[in-house]
Amino acid sequence: MRPITLRGISYATLKSLVKELIVMRLRRTLEKFVDSLPKLKTVKPTRKDSQKTFYEIAMKEFHEKLHRDLRPTRLWGYEGMFPGPIIDVRKDEFVEVLWKNELPSRHFLPIDQTLHSVAGNPEVRTVVHLHGGATPPDSDGYPDAWFTNGFAETGPDFRRRIYQYPNEQRASTLWYHDHAVGITRINVYAGLVGMYIVRDQQEKSLNLPGGDYEIPLLIQDRSFNEDGSLFYPTQPDPPLEDGPDPSVVPFYCGDTILVNGKVWPYLEVEPRKYRFRILNASNTRNFELSLDSGQSFYQIGSDGGLLAKPVKVQTIDMHPAERVDVIIDFSQHEGEYIVLTNGVGCGGPFDPETDANVMQFRVNQSLIEEDTSVIPKYLGELPLPSKHNIQTIRHLKLVGSQDKYGRPLLLLTNRMWDDPVTEKPRLGDTEIWMFMNTTAFAHPMHVHLVQFQVLEHQAFDLDLYNETGKLVFTGPIIAPSKSDRGLKDTITVPPGTVTRIVAKFAPYAGRYVWHCHILEHEDYDMMRPFDVKRRSDN
Numbered sequence: 316m317r318p319i320t321l322r323g324i325s326y327a328t329l330k331s332l333v334k335e336l337i338v339m340r341l342r343r344t345l346e347k348f349v350d351s352l353p354k355l356k357t358v359k360p361t362r363k364d365s366q367k368t369f370y371e372i373a374m375k376e377f378h379e380k381l382h383r384d385l386r387p388t389r390l391w392g393y394e395g396m397f398p399g400p401i402i403d404v405r406k407d408e409f410v411e412v413l414w415k416n417e418l419p420s421r422h423f424l425p426i427d428q429t430l431h432s433v434a435g436n437p438e439v440r441t442v443v444h445l446h447g448g449a450t451p452p453d454s455d456g457y458p459d460a461w462f463t464n465g466f467a468e469t470g471p472d473f474r475r476r477i478y479q480y481p482n483e484q485r486a487s488t489l490w491y492h493d494h495a496v497g498i499t500r501i502n503v504y505a506g507l508v509g510m511y512i513v514r515d516q517q518e519k520s521l522n523l524p525g526g527d528y529e530i531p532l533l534i535q536d537r538s539f540n541e542d543g544s545l546f547y548p549t550q551p552d553p554p555l556e557d558g559p560d561p562s563v564v565p566f567y568c569g570d571t572i573l574v575n576g577k578v579w580p581y582l583e584v585e586p587r588k589y590r591f592r593i594l595n596a597s598n599t600r601n602f603e604l605s606l607d608s609g610q611s612f613y614q615i616g617s618d619g620g621l622l623a624k625p626v627k628v629q630t631i632d633m634h635p636a637e638r639v640d641v642i643i644d645f646s647q648h649e650g651e652y653i654v655l656t657n658g659v660g661c662g663g664p665f666d667p668e669t670d671a672n673v674m675q676f677r678v679n680q681s682l683i684e685e686d687t688s689v690i691p692k693y694l695g696e697l698p699l700p701s702k703h704n705i706q707t708i709r710h711l712k713l714v715g716s717q718d719k720y721g722r723p724l725l726l727l728t729n730r731m732w733d734d735p736v737t738e739k740p741r742l743g744d745t746e747i748w749m750f751m752n753t754t755a756f757a758h759p760m761h762v763h764l765v766q767f768q769v770l771e772h773q774a775f776d777l778d779l780y781n782e783t784g785k786l787v788f789t790g791p792i793i794a795p796s797k798s799d800r801g802l803k804d805t806i807t808v809p810p811g812t813v814t815r816i817v818a819k820f821a822p823y824a825g826r827y828v829w830h831c832h833i834l835e836h837e838d839y840d841m842m843r844p845f846d847v848k849r850r851s852d853n
């Protein structure tokens with residue numbers, strides 16, 4: 316069909332212009348460092364005994380001021396909070412959560428009806444995934460295990476209302492977020508995200524900065540309309556001439572950075588050591604964090620818990636879903652105002668106004684008592700998967716193609732989400748997964764159930780491969796960065812690169828997923844199921 320045009324302006328462009336006039340996009344940049352960093356609350360269990368800890372956590376709609384000069388924003392959050400409350404548990408503590416959907420029946424963000432399981436299903440579907448958790452399959456938040464308000468309707472893979480988290484894993488910073496098929500990007504954008512901390516004795520024995528000196532930082536990007544509401548695009552840029560409206564977008568970058576739910580906040584600190592558990596919970600945006608004082612971070616942990624020993628780093632690379640555990644020592648910086656900066660743009664050239672700042676530390680508090688915490692030389696032994704007995708090596712291609720509307724369609728192994736399962740490791744097997752990125756963009760790949768070890772990256776001739784299918788390596792085998800040498804559940808695969816990881820598929824059998832953690836990719840259609848098979852299964 317030929318696009319209808321009015322004096323050279325296409326109908327689709329006109330339509331999006333009219334939409335922008337109805338809800339005016341916020342064009343000014345909000346003033347930085349005017350609100351203090353919120354301290355994330357820890358949720359209290361409903362019941363607790365020697366057998367288990369039970370929580371009831373409800374997803375609710377509410378309005379909250381996210382910046383001094385912004386009207387309250389409509390949000391969806393766990394327990395009516397943005398971000399949701401911290402769930403703080405001990406290793407081996409048996410936790411149950413009744414996740415309740417108390418949300419309205421209509422979504423307030425644009426839904427694309429052409430994505431999997433969207434058309435014909437209720438608009439507001441939710442399901443919760445504990446990211447980085449070794450969770451039984453019926454509590455892992457399978458995308459088709461969704462449920463609506465009051466469990467009135469449930470998805471085809473819905474199995475239980477109360478989720479079980481055995482927490483049989485080492486101390487680590489995990490996070491929980493929505494994972495409903497086809498609408499994860501907008502459910503998370505609406506606010507359905509929170510942190511989950513597992514603690515253990517080994518970590519406690521290290522005397523790291525703790526209590527008020529251990530602070531989670533949950534970083535996300537957002538854009539706003541003049542009335543304070545969240546802006547999320549209804550069309551790619553430029554808009555589709557002839558395609559679904561609203562449509563999924565190939566990526567999303569907000570022009571405003573929030574930490575713990577406040578726009579560009581500040582934190583007043585004492586001249587001493589602090590531990591920060593940092594999570595990048597953005598849909599697409601990655602960060603290259605540094606401190607404008609020129610000082611280093613002491614990285615002590617990553618996705619799957621503590622590293623073997625601290626690593627001194629000037630910059631921290633964080634793609635969506637990654638966690639970094641760092642100590643910052645402010646003791647030599649009394650009186651200084653230090654900005655946590657970001658060195659990379661998102662979806663376009665770097666814009667200092669919108670991209671360069673994350674938050675500010677004000678070293679203006681007096682020391683309450685002597686800082687006796689330490690940065691240990693060694694943190695402990697890493698329980699890495701054994702490489703002596705690799706049962707299977709899988710070649711897993713990240714592929715770019717196009718749908719019938721001309722939109723980019725990114726796939727794994729060239730299959731759609733609902734194609735039959737092809738990856739079936741046996742329970743207890745150790746496998747090498749080779750992610751081969753034949754697209755032009757980096758993708759943060761996440762595997763549920765396991766914490767893996769990154770073995771190496773290696774560049775190949777992308778053009779030659781895409782033309783002839785011949786795999787020719789063009790560079791040496793590169794070891795993972797020191798920051799990525801611990802246990803990971805998400806690893807970024809640069810374009811034209813093969814990244815090898817090794818994982819032991821345990822302790823549960825059943826159906827899980829692996830996917831790109833750019834949420835706009837995950838929803839369309841860069842996600843695949845995998846089955847961990849019992850030895851007795853065929």
Ligand SMILES: [Cu+2]
Nearest residue numbers: 758831833836
């Ligand atoms: Cu991706």
